[in-house]
Amino acid sequence: VKFTERGTVTVHVSAQVETDSGVRLKFSIRDTGIGIAPEAQARIFESFIQADQSTTRRFGGTGLGTTIAKQLVGLMGGRIGLESAVGLGSTFWVEVDLEKQPERAGAGSGELAEARVLLVGFPPAQLEPLEQALAGWGAMPIAVATIEEGVARLVTEISLAKPYHSALIYATGDELKLAQRFRRAAPDPAPPSVLAVPREAAVPRFEALSAGFGAVLELPFDKRLLFNVLHSVSAGDEVREGVVRLQDYARRGAAARKLRVLVADDNPTNREVIGKILERGGHSVILASDGEQALDALEQERPDVVLLDRNMPGMGGMETLQAIRLIGRGRERLPVAMLSADVTPEARREALEAGFDTFLPKPIEALRLLEEVQALSAIRPEEERRQEPQPAARAPRQAAAAPLVNTETLGHLEELGSSAAFVEKLVGVFLADSSALLTRVEQALAGRNYHEFRSLLHAMKGSSASIGTDQLTAMCGNLGRLSDAELRLQAPALLRSLGDALAAARGELERYVHERRSVERRSS
Structure with missing residues (x-):
């Protein structure tokens, strides 16, 4: 560190005066360096002045830094000063008056504002601080006592306009298998789930991630880490047309190129989440916690794609990219993407101008x-790309190709509830909700409110998928993709088809429930 051959440099910030509208902050930077003699301290803020001319020869510098700092602080209406002793070090300080920002319940929470977060199985001592943290970000925590109640909540409430943003499941080492049942039985599309474990619990992290949990959070939790985890695991509920679902990437086999991806991020949770996403997409991952580790990894491995976090201690993303480009001169260009929480147009432009590919x-x-990773891998010779098979276009799913009721889905629900009575209850709730939704669908279509029509269809589709009525699910998806003009022309026929599909699903579900009830009676 400049002017400090050994020891430390520390930064301290303190509030000096505070009012309802503002606060005076004092920033103090202390070093254990060479110090400044009293006679030189009076002149240190003058242009081109240094405390000792030998300093320039030993450490460099023009003597302008303190002068510029004084001018900037003056423009801000503040004060600057120093305290120093030769041989002991110096403390430079700045005082400025700043306005307070108005408080917002969800300040900085982004997508957590009004998000419904399901909390499953937490003891009261762990639950209360968790609910307080979520509420502070504007989220809506909803707590249930057991895994079964959690799945029942997801199934019965999936038809709401606002489904769950995410789910946090409490588990000790002995309860991991029970938590895994939640993942298996949760309706599709299921909210991203996080496993929360006491710090002393022996829970195999890799096993939990392999079971489909987006992250593992230790308790008692760090509030900043919880915030990052909830944002990191969230991937949205809808599958956009033409976009392959996450689990399908791993099933495409030779149609998708398996890549080696180097990920450099100083946040361990982010690294874990990004790595897991890539692995589930069929790729292999090399993880680094900073730029220097990333460069070390590049000496040993040749990845296909590199992902660099912008802000890392030591060597950040920008500096690491410069080193990669310098080292890679004369070789095939390595695709590199920047990861950043700064989503402003300026940050994006700066990254692209610096040489990042995306x-x-x-x-x-x-x-x-x-x-994006697949797109980045295309930045290579055309001959190599031509040798790789291309994925076939996904044909629209036809309702007739799907079973009327998926008994495997119903079987999973029955396994979760340990009885046919549990499924019977869910079926009853589903049929009541779907009938109410169908009425609202008819009203939206009659009023030509096509946005509302599509939203209601999406709700019915999610509810239908959770209970296993696949044919109705497919029909909702197909109807939701029709244009406004098609909806105007085909409204009566569409409503008849939807009503018929729901009636057929009702009959099949009631038959299934009756048969399972009879089987249970005979076996009891």
């Missing part, structure tokens, strides 16, 4: 990450 905002969206 810019990925945080929190990371899983599907977008996989799409």
Whole structure:
């Protein structure tokens, strides 16, 4: 550190005066360096003045830094000064008056504002601080006592306009298998889930991530880490047309190129989440916690794509990219993407101008990450790309190709509730909700409110998928993709088809419930 051959440099910030509208802050920077003699302290803020001319020869510098600092502080209406002793070091300080920002309940919370977060199985001592933290970000925490209640909540409330943003499941080492049942039985589309474990619990982290949990959070939790985890695991509920779902990336086999991806991020949770997304997409991952580790990894491995966080201690993303380009001169260009929580147009432009091939905002969206990584891998010789098979276009799913009721889905729900009575209850709730939704669908279509029509169809589709009525699910998806003009022309026929599909699903579900009830009676 300049002017400090050994020891430390510390920064301290304190509030000097505070009112309702503002605060005076004092920034103090102390070093254990060479110090400044009393006679030189009076002149240190003058242009081209240094305390000792030998300093320039030993450490460099023009003597302008303190002068510029004084001018900037003056423009801000503040004061600057120093305290120093030769051989002991110096403390430079700045005082400025700043306005307070108005308080906002969800300040900085972004997508957490009004988000419904399901909390499953937490003891009261762990639950209360968790609810307080979520409420402070503007989220809506909803607590249930058991895994079964959690799944029942998801199934019965999936038809709401605002589904769950995410789910946090409490588990000790002995309860991991029970928590995994939540993942298996949760309706599709299920909210991203986080496993929360006491710090002393022996829970195998890798096993939890392999089971489908987006992250593992230790308790008692760090509030900043919880905030990052909830943003990181969130990947959205809808599958956009033409976008392959996350789990489908791993099933495409030779149609998708398996890549080696180097990820450098100083946040361990972000690294873990990004790595897991890439692995589930069929790729292999090399993880680094800063730029220097990333460069070390590049000496040992040749990845296909590199992802660099912008702000890392030591060597940040910008500096690491410069080193990569310098080292790679004369070789095939290595595609590099920037990861950053700064999503302003200026940050994106700065990254692209610096030589990054693309810019990925945080929190990371899983599907977008996989799409971008595949796109980056295309930055290579055309001959190599031509040798690789291309994925076939996905044909629209036809309702007739789907079973009327998926008994496997119903079987999973029955396994979760340990009885046919649990499924019977869910079926009853589903049929009541769907009938009410159908009435609202008819009203929206009659009023030509096509935005509302599509929203209601999406709700019915989610509810239908959770209970296993696949044919109705497919029909809702197909109807939701029709244009406004098609909806105007086909409204009566569409309503008849939807009503018939729901009636058929009702009959099949009631038949299934009756049969399972009979089987239970015979076996009891």
